[in-house]
Amino acid sequence: GENVEQHPSTLSVQEGDSAVIKCTYSDSASNYFPWYKQELGKGPQLIIDIRSNVGEKKDQRIAVTLNKTAKHFSLHITETQPEDSAVYFCAASIPGGFKTIFGAGTRLFVKA
């Protein structure tokens, strides 16, 4: 079955620096890759997603890149701010299925 590995498990950056979180997936049929942010005491919330026919997508300070050949995708946050501190999850899902497989999560700390 599908497996998603996420690294690092913890990431600490200085305010203003960039943060990069990387994920790899195992099922080459996966075609939808969302990223979720979970703040303390809340459920995960989608922040950006990418589909397999696109190599990169950007939304203000966040961007996601996808390399289908290598089966990995990454989240890039530029000019980090303290409010970016949260747990981030990558995920992958296959067409026609109902199962989204999540990575183990990355706890991001942004130090002011």
Place this chain on the structure above:
Amino acid sequence: DVKVTQSSRYLVKRTGEKVFLECVQDMDHENMFWYRQDPGLGLRLIYFSYDVKMKEKGDIPEGYSVSREKKERFSLILESASTNQTSMYLCASSPSTGEETQYFGPGTRLLVL
């Protein structure tokens, strides 16, 4: 805005008790999901439902059951709670095919003593 609500934020139960976790979504989504979240393990799917009265096992269904009598409501049942079911439980919903964004509730933190 999609809203997914869960009946309790925190629950404390005794071993052997029957536990009901309720989830309601207000966006007429076809799909609903129950996950448990444990440190270092991410989100693991317990059960999902793609229609009223329909249910499918996820990756870790043992010890759990579900009920979906109405489209907007999806219940998770722990028939006889055990200490290894102490966890954060997250409900989510999504439209149509399942290849879409999932909208999560705030979670229920369950402690089984």
